[in-house]
Amino acid sequence: MSLHLFDTASRSVREFQPVRSGTASIYVCGPTPQGPPHIGHVRSLLNYDVLRRWLEHKDLDVTLVRNVTDVDDKILRKANDAGRPWWQWSARFEREFDDAYTALGCRPASIAPRATGHVTQMVELMQRLVDGGHAYAAAGDVYFDVRSWPSYGELSGQRLEEVQQGESAAEGKRDPRDFTLWKGARPGEPSWPTPWGPGRPGWHLECSAMALTYLGAEFDIHGGGHDLVFPHHENELAQSRAAGDPFARLWMHNGLVGMAGEKMSKSLGNVVSIPSMLERYRAQELRYYLVAPHYRSVIEFSTAALDESVRAYQRLESFVQRVGARIGEVPIGSVGPEFTAALDDDLGTPAAVAVVHNTVRQGFTALDSDEDAAALSAAGTVRAQLAVLGLDPLTWPASTVDTAARGALDALVSELLEQRQAARAARDFATADAVRDRLLAAGITVEDTPGGPQWTLKDG
Numbered sequence: 001m002s003l004h005l006f007d008t009a010s011r012s013v014r015e016f017q018p019v020r021s022g023t024a025s026i027y028v029c030g031p032t033p034q035g036p037p038h039i040g041h042v043r044s045l046l047n048y049d050v051l052r053r054w055l056e057h058k059d060l061d062v063t064l065v066r067n068v069t070d071v072d073d074k075i076l077r078k079a080n081d082a083g084r085p086w087w088q089w090s091a092r093f094e095r096e097f098d099d100a101y102t103a104l105g106c107r108p109a110s111i112a113p114r115a116t117g118h119v120t121q122m123v124e125l126m127q128r129l130v131d132g133g134h135a136y137a138a139a140g141d142v143y144f145d146v147r148s149w150p151s152y153g154e155l156s157g158q159r160l161e162e163v164q165q166g167e168s169a170a171e172g173k174r175d176p177r178d179f180t181l182w183k184g185a186r187p188g189e190p191s192w193p194t195p196w197g198p199g200r201p202g203w204h205l206e207c208s209a210m211a212l213t214y215l216g217a218e219f220d221i222h223g224g225g226h227d228l229v230f231p232h233h234e235n236e237l238a239q240s241r242a243a244g245d246p247f248a249r250l251w252m253h254n255g256l257v258g259m260a261g262e263k264m265s266k267s268l269g270n271v272v273s274i275p276s277m278l279e280r281y282r283a284q285e286l287r288y289y290l291v292a293p294h295y296r297s298v299i300e301f302s303t304a305a306l307d308e309s310v311r312a313y314q315r316l317e318s319f320v321q322r323v324g325a326r327i328g329e330v331p332i333g334s335v336g337p338e339f340t341a342a343l344d345d346d347l348g349t350p351a352a353v354a355v356v357h358n359t360v361r362q363g364f365t366a367l368d369s370d371e372d373a374a375a376l377s378a379a380g381t382v383r384a385q386l387a388v389l390g391l392d393p394l395t396w397p398a399s400t401v402d403t404a405a406r407g408a409l410d411a412l413v414s415e416l417l418e419q420r421q422a423a424r425a426a427r428d429f430a431t432a433d434a435v436r437d438r439l440l441a442a443g444i445t446v447e448d449t450p451g452g453p454q455w456t457l458k459d460g
Helices: 039-057 073-082 086-103 115-131 203-215 226-242 274-278 283-291 303-327 337-344 349-368 372-388 400-425 429-441
Strands: 004-007 012-015 023-028 061-066 135-138 141-144 179-184 199-201 218-225 247-254 257-259 444-449 452-457
Touching (some): 004 247, 039 086, 039 218, 039 247, 039 274, 061 203, 086 274, 115 203, 179 203, 199 203, 203 247, 218 226, 226 247, 283 303, 303 372, 349 372, 400 429, 400 452, 429 444
Parallel strands (some): 023 218, 218 247
Antiparallel strands (some): 135 141, 141 179, 179 199, 444 452
């Protein structure tokens, strides 16, 4: 296949070759719903949504699994502080994440399994590891023995003597570098029965179990944020391979969103939440801002950069709408070879977006030259290209604010156009030209047609 993607494990760009011909299987680490989603959270899923759309554009049958870690230390602590049941706290924010994904145009995952619904599969995986000498029980907990797996560190490139799991020492733990598969029951916490005593899942174990359940022992792509390479994905890889499963063929990791040089996170207090962002920007504009940069790059968030992205997207949108208003229906065309080459090169959205803008420039030139057929063809190409990015302007509903603003603007412009028509009828061309110049200065283009004057917002 012509698609090449950067593989974290091999630290190289590799050709994508699916495990099963005609299909693509993707596991993406989803949310731990401890609080409202911010743009750092949704960037990851947006990147994999574009990947999924591109694979589907290539006629592959895509299965995308996005898990939900619905029980976790932070969820338990925050729920307890709020005096709420842990499951209620988790479910509330899981809905907020789903709402954010939907608002930003993400297609629903093929399955979005919750960790707590797969304890049986986790117990089975732990049993395989214990039987193989790669895991052991101690004081109600179950640990993975990292020294039993010589390849440990292969994903992140760390040597075993450099590893620090970030876990505290515990009774019976053989090595501080061993990581927790299962946490023994603690007062006030939920628990499930296992052969080693009651308890709850460890973070790393759950993803290996759910990936195996829905995608099989070997699948195509494992994705997530760059901050998950270690320890989460390193530990997933080790426990799955140690259990005898080939696991993911290719590992993809997206860059993070930062502010003032720091990763965006709740603990840093520099969060920009999705609900607050959507009060100020349309969802498609925010999506454009997050998918236009390369998925592996770091986005340093700023309102100035976001505003610039908004103007860029509105120019694309304006072109398609202007062609539709002037010529009629704009059918979706083909994406073209340059766009294809850009996305086939490690999902290169910056180069792909540059192709879109170049197509729009050519389209505006065709419009200005009254070459309607060329303009319509360009608009169809733009729609096809933007559809792959989830940004086709004709598939996004206008918001109530957009509709109201358009209606108010239409009333004001229509009044001025009536004044201009009256001036032209009286052969007062100086006044007619002055009205047209006022509109042009305000960013409104007027085109005289057999059916009367038509106005559109001028392109950027």
